[in-house]
Amino acid sequence: MCAAGGATTAAGPPGPGCWAWPSNPRYGSCGGASGLFGNHVVIDLGDGCYALLAHLRKGSVRVRPGQRVEEGEEIAACGNSGACVEPQVHFQLMDGPRPWRAAGLPFRWAPDSVQGVPEDGVPRAWRPFRA
Secondary structure, three states, X not given: OOXXXXXXXXXXXXXXXXXXHHHOOOHHHOOHXXXXXXXXXXEEEEOOEEEEEEEEOOOOOXXXXXXXXXXXXXXXXXXXXXXXXXXXXXXXXXXXXXXXXXXXXXXXXXXXXXXXXXXOOOOOOOOOOEO
């Protein structure tokens, strides 16, 4: 699900997508950001803030660069592409559109939007939670 509305600046890789490194004997074909983040989407949220969703399921990315997306819109499925070995969705806010060059930005989960997160909105390291 899309965390907030904006315009996609990257959605990829194009085509069928990447597998996770350990399961892909042809890993070299997914270099650069796709090698690290696998199938991923970057969304321009405005005011110099970008959102990255990474490690998405192979072939599940439903948006294209330049496409407008809305909060709550399904844009891809949880997967394990790129540099990971278990299904997950990597989410981060950053100050630029290129994840390998951008600095991370802080964020907090809205009250009542997740289960298992303390009242301050910041998940604790290695503690599972449900959004």
